[in-house]
Amino acid sequence: MANGSNGKPKTELLDELEKGPWPSFVKEIKQACETSDSSKDLLGQLELSYKQKIGHWKHGGIVGVLGYGGGIIGRYSDVPEQFPKVAHFHTMRINHPAGWFYNSEALRTICDIWERHGSGLTNMHGSTGDIILLGTTTPELEPTFQELTHAGFDLGGSGSAVRTPNACVGMARCEWACFDTLKMCYDTTQNYQDELHRPAFPYKFKFKFSGCPNDCVASIARADMSVIGTWKDDIQQDDAEVSKYAAAGVDIQKDVCDLCPSKCMAWDGKKLKIENSDCVHCMHCINVMPKALRPGKERGAVILLGSKAPIVQGALLSSVLIPFVPADELFDTLKELVTRIWDFWDENGTNRERVGELIQRVGLPAFLDAIGLDPVPEMVSAPRDNPYIFYQTKKEGGDE
């Protein structure tokens, strides 16, 4: 590979991506070259990918730290002769503080450790939420890990394990959090350390905690267990503030009432009337007028199950398992439920079958029987429309 200045490889194609107003990842990799030779080879290999339109990473390999079955993604170059410094270039997933809150000292601690042991490149953050330390060699894994744990950080999940649980900013900086998402996330993570670090499941299992139905961490689309905050009583309403929004130009009829999915609101030009028993808790009106309307006071969450991306049997959204759990009962309910779900999944799940796919395969009724939950109409958008019913014939002696 022809070298440019400072030992950096020539990167005619990638240099194009230093132009333009948006932050440039190429600039980031070049910056990392100041403290890391592996970043120079990464840059060279990436330029080769841009030329050839193909990736140059080999299929992962099993690497890790002592006593852990996950948290490290093995990565090897398929052109190591050309780019020896990225011959191994493993990823470390580091469990982030819930809500992604840091101070400058914590950030510098991570940077210093990563300057000593790795490429100096990171993702802030990976898709699941972890801090991603991108690229180091096998011998550096254990020393990096030990420095990290001494600094108070631990590895995240990978493989067929609990993945790093994630949460929205919640009560730390949002008025809509209907339960303490950060506490739930932290408590869940601590409670399942073994399941997180030592893969023993058919496939991955993700928890995501969103404080309200706006679902800022995409819980309903991306978590096997989706916990999404909501409320049971009336929307808290400040009529004076509603009037102020109207006076400031919000068209209450058009922008609020007409867009209400359950049509539970009426505006007569002076007073907003909400028929709360018809409200589906979608958040639209509250989003439009955050000073005037707030979630009610009887708060908790909906627990839904089963969402995932397409691999293997197709993408799924989570569906309702428990329509409402009061906030103070949420953690105990979750633990109880998770035990029963994992028991059934362990027993019946096939290799690489997510919980959602298992439910599709055996059917929700059989799954509910197995985990001991009674069916309720909130679980379906409509009852079945086909008559192929697996009737359970009554056994002699009465009980089904």
Next chain:
Amino acid sequence: MSTTPTKRITDIGPPHYQKFMHPLVKKNYGKWKYHESPQPGVLCHVSETGDRIYSVRAATPRLMSIQSIRKFAELADKHSGGYLRFTSRNNVEFLLDNPDHIEPLKKDLFAAGFPVGGTNNAISNIVHTQGWVHCHSAATDASGIVKSVMDALYDRFTHQNMPAKLRIALACCLNMCGAVHCSDIAILGVHRVVPKVNQTQVPRVCEVPTLIASCPTGAIRPTTIDGKPNVEVIDQQCMFCGNCFTVCPAMVMNDPENDGLSIWVGGKVSNARSEPKFSKLAIPYLPNNPPRWPEVVAAVVNIVDVYAKNARKYERMGEWIDRVGWPRFFKLTGIEFSRYHIDDFKHAGLTYARSTHVKY
């Protein structure tokens, strides 16, 4: 330099979420009453105690060097008492108790190359995957396309002039580490040729029954070569998901000529107004054209522009399309409708039009 400590610590979990939190955030935890949006990229949350915290949001490239993270630490020390957080869409947010620091911080962020914006009805940062930077199954790069698309949509990040939120996500293969399947606009890397089976490697590196079971369409068939269990692929049954490659490296998917991108639209995760929904196919294939992927950029910008011009206030992409109908979406965007748009996998019939409700 090795600084390996002697005592081994494991299973401590993450730092407590309050450990690095701004004191004002800690003090008002659970007490926030409402928020205001003073300007693009800036939010002001007001507590029941009367306290105010200002969040200044800036884009990051997600792929961050320690040099840039240290820059954030420096800016946090200078302007926000050393406190910041990151968002679920790879933005950074500086948390300020003193509004006098907003403008100087913004100036410093823009000067350092990190634009302020992404709030409310702006296009926020793109959630994305690793691509050629660090993934073995990538059908495309991620960071390069994101950079090129956001260069073109820059003004829509720094201004809040969209009809509603617009979320773009990119995943470089169907594994969807970025779970793009519920985004207003999803850019998805696709493979389009059947895996090239390296039959000498199969018995050495793969467990054949697991490999056969990995195929959702049963396209992988057992065979025997030189007395050893092996596999072959029934080409017609393969839909290029790449799951076989994930369980067996001898099933090579990457192909420079045929890999590329697809574009999906109209998904959302929020429950606001309409229910969460999947993104639907808009464009089945665009070529991999590094370093700037002009075809992808043009396609995304076109969809964004047509949506911005035609959608009503508060209407997300999918809600707009639900109102006007898919035929009009294709007409307005000028995107060709093809056989690939019609589902033929499981439950496909549910998406066939089953009424005479047709607009002329």
